[in-house]
Amino acid sequence: MDLDPSQMTELWDRCARLDQMDYFEVLMVERSSAPADIKKAFYRESRTYHPDRFFHLDNKELKDRVHDLYKRVTEAYYVLRDDAKRRQYTANISGPERAQKLRFSESSEAETRAASKRQVEEQIGVHPKGRQFYQTGAADADAGRWASAERNLKMALTYEPANTRYKEKLAEVQKVLLDESRKQGDAFKIR
Missing domain, CATH: 1.25.40 (Serine Threonine Protein Phosphatase 5, Tetratricopeptide repeat)
Structure with missing residues (x-):
């Protein structure tokens, strides 16, 4: 796969903004997107940025950034496909600490599990x-x-x-x- 100069520029730009992008931006979907749309976006983006498509690049830094982008696409899908994680993540990135909450961490997952457990316990x-x-x-x-x-x-x-x-x-x-x-x-x- 050969990239023309504009595609190469776009790829560099997307990789450079990765640390400021939330999972919705990574998958290029709206926050209100249906689960089926999130799944389609994941497949589209994972095919586009799969590291095997960029093996021929000589620039090791760009290869590494594409690999990071691919991992972020997978991470975004992992979080956004789960309703509880998606709700928690959306709440996290909607608050004042957005920059610190762009990545769904293990502690975020533990909080989500604990909140779900509390909700069930309160119900029954x-x-x-x-x-x-x-x-x-x-x-x-x-x-x-x-x-x-x-x-x-x-x-x-x-x-x-x-x-x-x-x-x-x-x-x-x-x-x-x-x-x-x-x-x-x-x-x-x-x-």
């Missing part, structure tokens, strides 16, 4: 017994067994007293129990 709970009692209580509530639902949800909260989801579900059940109690009281007064 961290303690197996707490989850079990919550699920039983939720099933009782769905079936209209309000007293049983209240007991099971209170048990779930003994294992996870700070779980917001458990507290909210218990409050819903207790409201229904209170409303039913009031209705029965009103019916008793009418007699």
Whole structure:
């Protein structure tokens, strides 16, 4: 593959800007791009900048820069194809520390994993017994067994007293129990 002077200039320019480019710029896609578009861009860019296409170049520095560009294209795809990593990365590069966050590091990945784990734990709970009692209580509530639902949800909260989801579900059940109690009281007064 021979490059004409304008292609060579463009290649040098792209390689020179690599350290200032975020992953969206590396793949030449918009931040709102669909996963399929990101995949197409990855294949396009990885074919274009594959180091084997530049083996004939005499300039070792340019070969090394093309290799770095190719690695960055692969890195960009690795991050942008994963929804959680993409959200974290987009948040990172949208902030005031953009220049320091252009590369998705191992610590960024650890933060993303921890955030995902926290989100799941907040949804279903961290303690197996707490989850079990919550699920039983939720099933009782769905079936209209309000007293049983209240007991099971209170048990779930003994294992996870700070779980917001458990507290909210218990409050819903207790409201229904209170409303039913009031209705029965009103019916008793009418007699």
